[in-house]
Amino acid sequence: MNGPSIPTTPTTPPADAVLPERSPLAPAPGTLIGSHYDECFGCGPHHPQGLQLTAVAGEHLDVTARFTVKPAHQGGPGLAHGGVLVSALDETLGTLNWLLGAPAVTGRLETDFVRPVPVDSVLHIHARVTGVHGRKVYSAAEGRIGGPDGPVAIRAQALFIQVKLEHFTTHGRPEDVRKILDDPDQIKRARAFEVNP
Numbered sequence: 687m688n689g690p691s692i693p694t695t696p697t698t699p700p701a702d703a704v705l706p707e708r709s710p711l712a713p714a715p716g717t718l719i720g721s722h723y724d725e726c727f728g729c730g731p732h733h734p735q736g737l738q739l740t741a742v743a744g745e746h747l748d749v750t751a752r753f754t755v756k757p758a759h760q761g762g763p764g765l766a767h768g769g770v771l772v773s774a775l776d777e778t779l780g781t782l783n784w785l786l787g788a789p790a791v792t793g794r795l796e797t798d799f800v801r802p803v804p805v806d807s808v809l810h811i812h813a814r815v816t817g818v819h820g821r822k823v824y825s826a827a828e829g830r831i832g833g834p835d836g837p838v839a840i841r842a843q844a845l846f847i848q849v850k851l852e853h854f855t856t857h858g859r860p861e862d863v864r865k866i867l868d869d870p871d872q873i874k875r876a877r878a879f880e881v882n883p
């Protein structure tokens with residue numbers, strides 16, 4: 687008879703996953719990772735209902751981010767909507783791909799909601815790469831309230847899949863793609879992937 691099975695999910699890195707070096711193009715540790723797209727719901731600085739999340743590169747394959755819950759983000763009265771909190775973690779986890787120097791999209795995101803998050807709270811998020819296996823990037827994040835060392839309110843594990851830049855230019859609504867290609871400054875972070883539209 688075999689021993690107890692170790693629970694795994696598609697977001698748990700396999701034993702032969704690796705932790706690569708930071709990309710030479712990665713933002714330096716401690717620097718703000720700018721928005722990749724002004725109209726992004728997660729990080730776009732001018733999106734009126736967006737999260738306007740800001741992220742800072744960590745020393746390793748990790749980032750810290752902050753998101754202030756606004757009244758537009760309510761689910762229950764005075765409380766953050768769970769889906770909005772998931773968006774904040776998804777956005778932060780997505781930012782890790784700038785440290786790896788390759789674009790990737792979320793394939794799977796598993797979330798545990800641990801405690802309610804009131805409006806006006808600042809969610810302090812820490813996310814890190816837990817392994818890379820081929821095109822698959824495994825990562826984990828947690829969001830705390832009341833300060834960076836406050837209690838955990840939400841945690842997640844994710845599987846991102848690396849894609850070519852054509853993923854975005856092929857599938858995006860044409861007028862938005864055209865606008866971006868006409869104004870490469872809009873995709874500031876994409877420069878880290880050496881975009882040559």
Ligand SMILES: CCCCCCCCCCCC(=O)SCCNC(=O)CCNC(=O)[C@H](O)C(C)(C)COP(=O)(O)OP(=O)(O)OC[C@H]1O[C@@H](n2cnc3c(N)ncnc32)[C@H](O)[C@@H]1OP(=O)(O)O
Nearest residue numbers: 696722776777780789791792793794845847849854873876
């Ligand atoms: C300009 C810069 C802007 C950059 C902008 C960045 C924006 C970031 C925003 C935050 C992040 C997001 O929300 S991104 C938006 C939300 N996500 C999406 O829209 C993704 C929609 N899904 C897709 O486009 C596709 O399903 C992909 C790309 C994920 C995978 O398609 P594919 O490329 O054909 O790859 P495929 O062969 O199917 O899968 C590759 C491997 O991954 C595994 N795999 C794939 N999906 C899953 C899954 N859900 N759960 C488990 N495993 C999966 C497969 O089994 C396979 O394993 P094996 O056989 O190799 O073992």
